[in-house]
Amino acid sequence: MQMAGDTRENIVIVGGGICGLATALALHRKGIRSLVLERSECLRATGAAIILHANGWRALDQLGVASYLRHTAIPILSGQFNSLNNNKLQELPVGKDELRCVKRTDLINILADNLPHNTVRFGSDVVSIELDPITSSTVLQLQDGTSLNAEVVIGCDGVNSTISHMIGVTTKNIFNVCVVRGFTNYPDGHDFGSEFKLTKKDDVQVGLMPMTTNRVYWFITQKYVSQDHKISKSQKLIGDLAVASVKDFPGSIKEMVENCSLESLHFSEYLRYQAPWDILRKSFRVGTVTVAGDAFHAMAPFIAQGGAASLEDAVVLARCLARKTTLAGIPSGRGSSKMMVEEALDEYLKERKPRVLRLSLQSYLFAKMHDISSKFIKFICIVLMMILFSDSHGHTRYDCGSL
Numbered sequence: 498m499q500m501a502g503d504t505r506e507n508i509v510i511v512g513g514g515i516c517g518l519a520t521a522l523a524l525h526r527k528g529i530r531s532l533v534l535e536r537s538e539c540l541r542a543t544g545a546a547i548i549l550h551a552n553g554w555r556a557l558d559q560l561g562v563a564s565y566l567r568h569t570a571i572p573i574l575s576g577q578f579n580s581l582n583n584n585k586l587q588e589l590p591v592g593k594d595e596l597r598c599v600k601r602t603d604l605i606n607i608l609a610d611n612l613p614h615n616t617v618r619f620g621s622d623v624v625s626i627e628l629d630p631i632t633s634s635t636v637l638q639l640q641d642g643t644s645l646n647a648e649v650v651i652g653c654d655g656v657n658s659t660i661s662h663m664i665g666v667t668t669k670n671i672f673n674v675c676v677v678r679g680f681t682n683y684p685d686g687h688d689f690g691s692e693f694k695l696t697k698k699d700d701v702q703v704g705l706m707p708m709t710t711n712r713v714y715w716f717i718t719q720k721y722v723s724q725d726h727k728i729s730k731s732q733k734l735i736g737d738l739a740v741a742s743v744k745d746f747p748g749s750i751k752e753m754v755e756n757c758s759l760e761s762l763h764f765s766e767y768l769r770y771q772a773p774w775d776i777l778r779k780s781f782r783v784g785t786v787t788v789a790g791d792a793f794h795a796m797a798p799f800i801a802q803g804g805a806a807s808l809e810d811a812v813v814l815a816r817c818l819a820r821k822t823t824l825a826g827i828p829s830g831r832g833s834s835k836m837m838v839e840e841a842l843d844e845y846l847k848e849r850k851p852r853v854l855r856l857s858l859q860s861y862l863f864a865k866m867h868d869i870s871s872k873f874i875k876f877i878c879i880v881l882m883m884i885l886f887s888d889s890h891g892h893t894r895y896d897c898g899s900l
């Protein structure tokens with residue numbers, strides 16, 4: 498079998514989402530070139546907006562793009578929980594540290610804008626990856642029939658990652674929950690101030706978070722029903738579902754959903770996750786191939802950490818690679834340079850695994866507490882949460898360190 502690729506690259510990042518672009522930027526800041534292969538034909542940002550806690554902002558500071566994003570995203574200072582079932586209004590602690598919500602396209606664009614020209618190659622769908630037994634480099638096969646040799650491969654290709662699959666890791670199915678997300682523009686300003694609001698009625702929960710003085714991000718979480726399958730294909734159907742879901746909610750919420758920006762809508766019909774016990778026991782590296790972002794630690798979105806953890810991955814991975822390799826880039830060739838890269842990837846995984854294990858466990862228990870019908874398992878989840886995560890905002894104070 499002919500294994501050699503058509504071209505040769507030092508570092509290839511598969512996937513140009515938040516993690517892939519952040520990793521390329523972190524490497525670039527350390528003077529290391531990489532190539533990002535993205536299957537879409539252009540930059541793609543699914544899911545309207547992203548909530549970022551202090552740990553995410555620290556990583557963005559290291560990447561040198563935080564101040565641009567802070568410019569528009571207003572800080573969230575307080576939270577309120579409203580249960581419509583028993584008319585109970587409670588304060589919702591948001592922690593004392595930085596919390597803001599940014600438009601996903603703004604985040605993706607600023608990461609990409611800071612990369613050298615031609616770092617991202619669009620329309621490059623990686624379909625398989627194999628180790629070349631002769632050169633011991635990795636050969637990536639693309640959908641268009643071309644192939645590429647890489648000394649280092651970083652899989653940032655999301656929850657259904659081809660690269661994770663190759664290194665023996667797969668995400669698990671599905672929490673029984675679906676989420677509609679979108680934002681609403683208020684040309685004359687909104688009245689939500691700088692408060693995060695969570696409103697619940699029966700199984701439906703609506704969260705809203707001001708992004709700017711004129712824009713509010715919102716999400717609706719509810720039980721997944723199988724006929725929802727066709728909804729994700731149509732913005733109109735997603736909008737109809739969102740409006741129907743909030744029909745018994747207060748006027749300001751109904752208005753917000755009815756007046757949303759149709760193109761911002763996104764429907765997540767199932768939520769995949771990397772089981773915490775897999776994070777603990779799997780190695781996440783084969784040779785010089787590893788993973789980052791959702792390909793490493795897909796987690797339920799209930800503690801809003803998947804994206805922030807991806808940014809942390811980027812900083813740590815670039816730091817570890819730079820520490821072990823020359824500033825001019827990974828030296829091509831075999832032997833000692835390959836060993837150095839493997840050591841760097843092991844250092845990255847050693848640092849990241851305890852962190853993402855805790856995040857993944859916290860979001861898993863949180864999801865199970867709300868998802869599971871068994872009262873006994875729910876009780877166990879609550880007890881574990883109280884023991885392990887008594888400081889519910891502790892994870893947002895994490896500092897991934899300097900680049």
Ligand SMILES: Cc1cc2nc3c(=O)[nH]c(=O)nc-3n(C[C@H](O)[C@H](O)[C@H](O)COP(=O)(O)OP(=O)(O)OC[C@H]3O[C@@H](n4cnc5c(N)ncnc54)[C@H](O)[C@@H]3O)c2cc1C
Pocket residue numbers: 511512513514515516517534535536537541544546547548549553621622623624653654655656657658659676678765768789790791792798801802803804805806807
């Ligand atoms: C409902 C919901 C709400 C969320 N809210 C938050 C939040 O508020 N805060 C937060 O921090 N996180 C949140 N997250 C998590 C966050 O969105 C993810 O953790 C983050 O987007 C992961 O980034 P990524 O780059 O790893 O993956 P992705 O964003 O999925 O990017 C993967 C990229 O790889 C490309 N790709 C895939 N396969 C291939 C291939 N074979 N070849 C080439 N390219 C490929 C894709 O086209 C895509 O561009 C939420 C998630 C969900 C589902």
